[in-house]
Amino acid sequence: MTSETTSSTEALPRVAPQQGMPEQVRIYEVGPRDGLQAEAVRVPTPVKAEFVRRLVEAGLTTIEVTSFVSPRWIPQLDDAHEVLTAVGPLDGIRLPVLVPNDRGLERALAAGAREIAVFASATESFAESNLARDMKGVLAMFEPVVSRARSAGLPVRGYVSMCFGDPWEGDVEPREVASVARRLLDMGCTSLSLGDTIGTGTPGHVLELLDTVRGAGIPLDRTALHFHDTYGQALANVHAALTAGVTEFDSSAGGIGGCPYARSATGNLATEDLVWMLRGLGIHTGVDLNALAATSRWMAQHLGRPSPSRVVTALA
Ligand code: MG
Numbered sequence: 589m590t591s592e593t594t595s596s597t598e599a600l601p602r603v604a605p606q607q608g609m610p611e612q613v614r615i616y617e618v619g620p621r622d623g624l625q626a627e628a629v630r631v632p633t634p635v636k637a638e639f640v641r642r643l644v645e646a647g648l649t650t651i652e653v654t655s656f657v658s659p660r661w662i663p664q665l666d667d668a669h670e671v672l673t674a675v676g677p678l679d680g681i682r683l684p685v686l687v688p689n690d691r692g693l694e695r696a697l698a699a700g701a702r703e704i705a706v707f708a709s710a711t712e713s714f715a716e717s718n719l720a721r722d723m724k725g726v727l728a729m730f731e732p733v734v735s736r737a738r739s740a741g742l743p744v745r746g747y748v749s750m751c752f753g754d755p756w757e758g759d760v761e762p763r764e765v766a767s768v769a770r771r772l773l774d775m776g777c778t779s780l781s782l783g784d785t786i787g788t789g790t791p792g793h794v795l796e797l798l799d800t801v802r803g804a805g806i807p808l809d810r811t812a813l814h815f816h817d818t819y820g821q822a823l824a825n826v827h828a829a830l831t832a833g834v835t836e837f838d839s840s841a842g843g844i845g846g847c848p849y850a851r852s853a854t855g856n857l858a859t860e861d862l863v864w865m866l867r868g869l870g871i872h873t874g875v876d877l878n879a880l881a882a883t884s885r886w887m888a889q890h891l892g893r894p895s896p897s898r899v900v901t902a903l904a
Contacts (some may be wrong), residue, residue, distance in 0.1 A: 605870030623845030696851030746772030787818025858897030
C-alpha cells in the first residue's frame, strides 16, 4: 500500500484534529460501479480493470467493482463477469458487487464475488421507477437473495436510496428510512448504506435522520452514508455525520457518475474532496491523494470530460 506521507512541495491541507471525531474512516469507493453506470461513455473492459487496480494502488481497500444487473438495464456494465475476474480476488481488499436479484447473485458467485450489495429504496415512487416494483415487492425480491448470499458466507450491504428527499414525493420521513433499514438488517444484511440520492440533505437533516435510525436500534457502526453533491452539501453532511459517530462513507473517484434514474441527481461526492477534508481533520483513510487524483485525471480522459472534483482540478 502507498503511504500517506508526501513531499512537502505538494499541496495538502494542514492537519488540525478536532475532538469527538473518529481516528479512522473507511471509504467505500463506488466509482467503478455507481460512477461508470451513470456515464454516457461505455468504458472498455481493460480500462475498467485498470481503474480498479489503480484505485487499490492509491490505497483504497473497499471498492464496489461492478453490478450484475441485466445488461438491458445498464449496458455500461454488461461486462461485470470479465471485470471482476480480471481484478479479483485481491488479498486484504474488499471487492463487493451490486446484485439486483437471484439471477444476478448466480452470476456474481460464478465470477467469484465474495461480498455483495442489494439496492432498496425508502420511497414507493423510486422503488417503482428504479426497480419496477413496490417497496414490499422490492424487499420480497431481496429476501431470498440475501439469505442465499449469507448462507454462502458473503457479507451483504443493503443500500437504501432516497433517504433525504425524493423527486416525486418530496421530503422523506426519517422514520420511513429507519423502517426500511430495520427490515434490511432483519433479513440478514450485515451493513447499510443510506443514500441522499437527489442530494437535498443538509447537516441538521443528517443529524435528525441518524438520531431516528439509532433510536430504531440500528447500530451506526454498521451504517454508511452516501451523499451526492448536487446542492453542494455533501462535505458538510459528512462532517455532521462524523460528529454523530459514522465512520464509513461512500464516494466516487473524481466524482464520476450520479444516478441514471433520478433526473436531478448530479454528482457523487468525489473521493478526493472527501479525503482532503478528512486529512485536514487528522482522520486516517490510507489514501494517497495525489495518486488518486492522477487516476481520476486518467479516467477523465477515457470519459471525455473533466473531473467534477474540486480537489482533482486544484491539484492538476
Ligand atoms: Mg451515488
